Amino acid sequence: MLQSLTRSAxxxxxxxxxxxxxxxxxxxxxxxxxxxxxxxxxxxITVIVPYGAGGGTDTTGRFLAKEAEKHLSxxxxxxxxxxxxxxxxxxxxxxxxxxxxxxxxxxxxxxxxTPHSLKVPYTVDHFRGIVGVSYAPSSIxxxxxxxxxxxDDLLAEAGTxxxxxRGHSGVGGVHHTLLKSLFLETGxxxxxxxxxxxxxxxxxxxxDHVDLIGGTPGAMVPSIEAGETRVLAVSSEERxxxxxxxxxxxxKGIDIxxxxxxxxxxxxxxxxDVVAVLEEAFLKAASSDEFKAFTVTRxxxxxxxxxxxxxxxxxxDSEFFGGIINQ
Amino acid sequence: MIENILYAISVVFIWQNLMLIVIGTAIGMVFGSxxxxxxxxxxxxxxxxxxxxxxxxxxxxxxGVYCAGTYAGSISAILINTPGTPSSAATAWDGYPLTRKxxxxxxxxxxxxxxxxxxxxxxxxxxxxxPMLAKTALAFGPPERFALTFFGLTIIARVSGKSLSKGFxxxxxxxxxxxxxxxxxxxxxxFSFNTFYLYGGVGMIEVxxxxxxxxxxxxxxxKRSEQGKVAKDASQKSSIRWLDIIPHYWTIIxxxxxxxxxxxxxxxxxxxxxxxxYDEAKRASKEPDLFGKGSLEGIxxxxxxxxxxxxxxxxxxxxxxxxxxxxxxxxLGALLIxxxxxxxxxxxxxGGLMYTIMFSFIMANIVxxxxxxxxxxxxDRIVNIPDGILLPIILTMCLxxxxxxxxxxxxxIVALIFGVVxxxxxxxxxxxxxxxxxxxxxxxxxxxxxxxxILSDGSAMIFVTRPIxxxxxxxxxxxxxSPMVMSLWRSKRxxxxxxxxxxxx
Numbered sequence: 001m002l003q004s005l006t007r008s009a010x011x012x013x014x015x016x017x018x019x020x021x022x023x024x025x026x027x028x029x030x031x032x033x034x035x036x037x038x039x040x041x042x043x044x045i046t047v048i049v050p051y052g053a054g055g056g057t058d059t060t061g062r063f064l065a066k067e068a069e070k071h072l073s074x075x076x077x078x079x080x081x082x083x084x085x086x087x088x089x090x091x092x093x094x095x096x097x098x099x100x101x102x103x104x105x106x107x108x109x110x111x112x113x114t115p116h117s118l119k120v121p122y123t124v125d126h127f128r129g130i131v132g133v134s135y136a137p138s139s140i141x142x143x144x145x146x147x148x149x150x151x152d153d154l155l156a157e158a159g160t161x162x163x164x165x166r167g168h169s170g171v172g173g174v175h176h177t178l179l180k181s182l183f184l185e186t187g188x189x190x191x192x193x194x195x196x197x198x199x200x201x202x203x204x205x206x207x208d209h210v211d212l213i214g215g216t217p218g219a220m221v222p223s224i225e226a227g228e229t230r231v232l233a234v235s236s237e238e239r240x241x242x243x244x245x246x247x248x249x250x251x252k253g254i255d256i257x258x259x260x261x262x263x264x265x266x267x268x269x270x271x272x273d274v275v276a277v278l279e280e281a282f283l284k285a286a287s288s289d290e291f292k293a294f295t296v297t298r299x300x301x302x303x304x305x306x307x308x309x310x311x312x313x314x315x316x317d318s319e320f321f322g323g324i325i326n327q
Numbered sequence: 328m329i330e331n332i333l334y335a336i337s338v339v340f341i342w343q344n345l346m347l348i349v350i351g352t353a354i355g356m357v358f359g360s361x362x363x364x365x366x367x368x369x370x371x372x373x374x375x376x377x378x379x380x381x382x383x384x385x386x387x388x389x390x391g392v393y394c395a396g397t398y399a400g401s402i403s404a405i406l407i408n409t410p411g412t413p414s415s416a417a418t419a420w421d422g423y424p425l426t427r428k429x430x431x432x433x434x435x436x437x438x439x440x441x442x443x444x445x446x447x448x449x450x451x452x453x454x455x456x457x458p459m460l461a462k463t464a465l466a467f468g469p470p471e472r473f474a475l476t477f478f479g480l481t482i483i484a485r486v487s488g489k490s491l492s493k494g495f496x497x498x499x500x501x502x503x504x505x506x507x508x509x510x511x512x513x514x515x516x517x518f519s520f521n522t523f524y525l526y527g528g529v530g531m532i533e534v535x536x537x538x539x540x541x542x543x544x545x546x547x548x549x550k551r552s553e554q555g556k557v558a559k560d561a562s563q564k565s566s567i568r569w570l571d572i573i574p575h576y577w578t579i580i581x582x583x584x585x586x587x588x589x590x591x592x593x594x595x596x597x598x599x600x601x602x603x604x605y606d607e608a609k610r611a612s613k614e615p616d617l618f619g620k621g622s623l624e625g626i627x628x629x630x631x632x633x634x635x636x637x638x639x640x641x642x643x644x645x646x647x648x649x650x651x652x653x654x655x656x657x658x659l660g661a662l663l664i665x666x667x668x669x670x671x672x673x674x675x676x677x678g679g680l681m682y683t684i685m686f687s688f689i690m691a692n693i694v695x696x697x698x699x700x701x702x703x704x705x706x707d708r709i710v711n712i713p714d715g716i717l718l719p720i721i722l723t724m725c726l727x728x729x730x731x732x733x734x735x736x737x738x739x740i741v742a743l744i745f746g747v748v749x750x751x752x753x754x755x756x757x758x759x760x761x762x763x764x765x766x767x768x769x770x771x772x773x774x775x776x777x778x779x780x781i782l783s784d785g786s787a788m789i790f791v792t793r794p795i796x797x798x799x800x801x802x803x804x805x806x807x808x809s810p811m812v813m814s815l816w817r818s819k820r821x822x823x824x825x826x827x828x829x830x831x832x
Contacts, residue, residue: 052733053371059660062375083733084527085509091523092735117514120523165782171514193469193778194512199648199669203593206647209468209782219648222670297663 040100040274041074047103047264048096050089050110052082056298060262061105063294064133067285072277078105086110087120094122098267100274103130108260109173112314116322117172124318127265130275131282132305132313134295135259137236138178139217139246141229143205146212151233151252154212155186163189167210169198172325175214178235178258181324185254205229216260217243218299235259240301261317262300263310279307328678332454335682339690344387347380348687351391352695356702358392359399362409362540362724365532366396368731370657382665383683390687393658395695397637398442401630405434406709407721409540412654413531413598414636416763417605417629419539420486424621432707437623438630439699440572441579445631446692448583449590449638454685458674460591460639461646467592469778470789474799475592476772479599479764481807482606486760488619494761497752501762504529505769512777524737533729533741534766538759540725541742542749544718549750575627578608582628586635593643598767604632610806619760638688645669645681 049061058080065076081089090111093104104127115123140154148154157164166183168175171194183190195201198215205213206228217240223229231246235258239248249256264282266275283306285291292302305313338344351373358369369392377385400411405422418438425434453460467475480498487494507518508528519525572579582604589600608628609618618625641658643649648669650656659669667673667680674681709717729742752759783789790796 053367053657055656055660079734081734083530083735083737084523084525087523087526088733088735088737118509118516118523118526119521171509171512191781191784193781194514195778196511196774197649200593203465203643203647203649204468207465207468222648222673226670 040277041072043101044074045072045076045101045103045278047076047078047105048089048093049078049080049105050082050086050093051080051106053080057105057107057262060133060295060298060300061264063291064105064264064282064285067288067291068281071281071284085114087114087118090114091121093265094126094267096267098269098271100266100270100278102267103278104265104267105263106265107262108314108317112261112317113172113174113177113321113325115318116325124314126268127311127314128268128270128275129305129307129309129311129314130264130266130278131286131307132261132263132303132310133286133291134298134300134302135236135261136216136218136300137234137240137257137259138175138214139220139231139234140179140182140212140214141202141205141217141220141231142212143208144227144230146230148212148232149230151247151249154188154232155252157188158186161189163191164212165191165193165210167193167195167201167204167213169201169215170194170196174258174260174321175201175216177321177324178256179214180327181256181258182249182254184324184327185256202229216299217246218301221299236301258320259317261310261313262295263305263314265310275307331678331682332686334679335686338383338679338683339387339686344384344687345690347384347388348391348690348694349698351388352395352691352698355392355395355397356399356402356695356698359396359411360402360706362403362407362411362536362721362728364728365411365731366393366400366654367657369396370654370661374657374661377661377665382667383680385665386662386667386680386684387687389658389661390684391691391694393654394446394637394688394691395698397654398439398446398630398634398695398699401438401442401626402435402703402706404539405438405626406431406706407540407717408543409721409725410535412633413535413767414601414633415629416535416539416598416767417601417760418626418633420605420619420760421622421625421629423543424619425623425626426710428621429710430621431710432703433623434621434626435703435707437572437575437626439696439703441575441582441627441630442634443692443696443699444572444579445583445586445634446637446695447689448580448631449587449635450685450688450692452587453638453642454682457642457681457685460642461674464591464593464643464647466795468793469775469782470793470796471799472592473772473775473779474790474796474803475589476599476768476775478799478803478806479602479768480772481803482602483761483764484807485606485609486619486758486764488758488760490756493757497757497759498761498765501765502769504534504762505766506773511770511774512781528770529741530732530738531766532732533738534745535763536725536729537742537745537747538749538752538763540721541746542753542759544722544725545746545750546753547714547718572627575624578611578624578628579631581607581611582632583635586632587639589632590636590639591642593647593649598633600636601629601633602764604628606806619758634692638685641684641688645684646673 047065049058051057062078065078069076081092087110096102114120142148166179168179193210195204198219201213201215204210206223217231217234220229233249234240234246235249235256237257286304295302354369358364359366373392377388400415401418404410404415404419406426408419408423410416410419422434483498507525509516509526516526585604586600605625605628608624609615612624640655644655644659650659667677726739729738732738779789
């Protein structure tokens with residue numbers, strides 16, 4: 001279902017591009033023969049991953065590239081430009097030649113939240129979308145022995161003297177931003193304890209070193225199964241299939257939607273016809289069953305977005321996170 | 328548990344899987360021992376090949392690479408003064424001086440034996456205690472972690488060599504470097520000099536390449552007119568048997584236990600274990616003055632501790648999802664792809680796989696021993712290459728190695744800067760060991776201290792009201808002050824004995 005939806009969206013985009021650029025546009029509507037129409041690609045494509053080899057984003061990017069190679073006439077090389085929490089690779093991708101041969105595969109933090117808190121030579125506007133492949137919402141969780149059974153119990157602490165020790169995976173990240181906006185909105189007192197990464201945060205919660213954490217719900221599944229933690233609410237638009245009983249913030253009347261997205265982008269001046277070719281190939285790759293199954297192992301929710309959709313999402317996210325971070 | 332163990336044995340001892348262990352350890356050894364190629368890279372490169380294997384076989388292969396690669400970091404540490412990982416830094420302190428004395432083969436052999444023993448002790452201990460240890464690991468919150476890392480920092484006082492004040496200067500420099508980057512608590516950049524490259528801090532491996540290898544190359548070039556090639560020490564044994572390790576057996580057992588205990592604590596990694604084991608070996612040694620100048624005991628301590636960690640660190644890696652170092656992180660990523668989900672229920676739900684990893688680990692250590700015996704003779708010949716040919720090759724590999732860390736010239740620049748700094752430290756006789764300890768532990772000490780103080784609203788009482796933290800602080804005080812108290816006490820026993828005591832202590 002989702003697959004066919006994104007396919008038709010992709011075809012629509014291709015049509016628009018075709019009308020503008022050449023008179024053979026009609027053929028686009030019938031069959032996707034974009035590759036036959038332009039020379040691109042004539043040499044190998046490089047995908048910059050701004051994190052080290054072997055991590056979550058890197059393995060996802062590599063799997064996507066492997067799938068996309070089946071639909072392109074040229075090989076795709078994934079290179080890791082790690083350093084400074086992903087900003088080094090992102091800056092390099094933003095400044096790369098906009099010919100479609102250098103692409104960028106990343107996750108929200110480096111591109112969407114970091115430019116609001118640190119001085120980096122790029123923003124979301126330095127890129128244009130190709131495809132969004134998956135996302136993971138944030139959530140808040142407590143230990144099972146916590147007095148807060150539901151989100152309402154926690155919200156009832158507003159105005160009391162209770163100080164919540166809240167943990168998260170790092171300053172300025174998506175999970176931190178979620179907690180910040182939740183506590184700002186409700187006025188609950190807190191102590192803020194950042195850890196380096198989600199796993200350490202979860203261990204700190206399980207070991208009774210903090211009261212509440214913000215983190216990816218998928219990463220908490222093992223400790224939920226062990227009966228040690230409880231997720232109070234998730235920050236996605238709708239309830240997650242893996243957590244049917246956990247409410248979203250939205251349905252509890254708190255207007256917070258915060259997700260980490262994984263996506264493939266190109267420098268902003270990359271020509272339309274080149275992007276069209278890439279979009280078609282990568283949409284196919286991202287929609288394949290193999291790739292979707294893979295993203296599940298990486299604790300991501302599968303959601304394929306086309307070139308336009310992912311940019312709308314990114315710009316909206318950037319505005320949202322910027323608003324909270326600058327408060 | 329018994330059926331899980333039987334299952335693991337039935338998996339590991341299929342000949343196909345045994346072959347995979349042999350291949351895996353060989354790959355790990357080559358990558359780990361060459362400067363510029365790292366075990367992290369080896370696991371990353373092998374990973375795609377395991378996609379087509381059954382999950383168990385994939386894990387067996389990766390365990391071989393991980394295990395041998397971690398050990399092999401000691402080979403380059405000893406022969407060319409380039410520790411492949413932070414944990415083999417302590418090995419270089421004694422290993423490289425031995426190489427300069429022409430006793431490289433002895434150093435290599437002791438490192439191999441100590442590593443294999445450390446790995447085996449740790450793997451066997453873990454088969455029996457892992458589920459239990461997994462629970463205790465959670466007790467380590469910010470105050471406990473601060474107490475442990477602070478304990479690690481006090482070792483600086485004992486590896487400073489001749490001048491304590493120079494040791495402190497070097498340590499403070501290391502701490503200063505550790506503060507570079509985005510503040511972990513407030514998220515504001517420190518000492519980044521308006522270049523966002525430094526937001527993530529100064530890369531540790533780049534610094535090692537600079538301060539150890541490149542500085543030593545400069546030093547050798549500088550000395551060239553004065554000193555010729557290293558002659559092999561004729562008295563050194565050409566093959567080492569287990570018998571020769573017996574003098575160090577107590578050191579190895581003690582260090583392995585230190586490695587296991589510290590390896591289980593999430594997020595600390597092997598480096599601190601090898602420092603503490605090294606320090607303890609030096610404290611207990613009959614020849615403490617030899618440490619840092621070429622002590623086989625020092626190598627035995629550092630290597631058995633760091634290989635003890637290799638297996639033990641899998642406990643927090645797999646049950647908490649917190650890898651102790653980058654290699655464990657990549658290894659964890661690889662296991663995730665093979666369907667293993669880290670979490671508290673791992674021993675319950677996937678016990679068979681867990682024990683398969685442990686048994687692969689034991690086999691990898693055994694295979695590694697025999698491969699090592701053959702390979703070391705070849706590695707040792709590196710020392711026979713004339714400096715005029717060897718040094719440029721090492722320098723090239725170091726620079727390539729620095730480049731591959733983040734695939735950018737920034738890392739090469741950092742390595743070169745620290746090469747110059749390291750050469751300056753050698754020339755002005757500032758010890759590098761305190762700086763390296765401070766650099767590795769600095770970020771951990773800072774983060775855990777600040778987290779603790781946030782939790783306690785700024786009160787330092789949090790460090791003494793928690794039993795585990797208090798225990799480490801008591802140990803810190805004991806280890807730091809006991810030598811002084813002891814010598815004071817002894818000096819009171821009469822002037823006659825005083826002279827003897829001075830020569831010992």
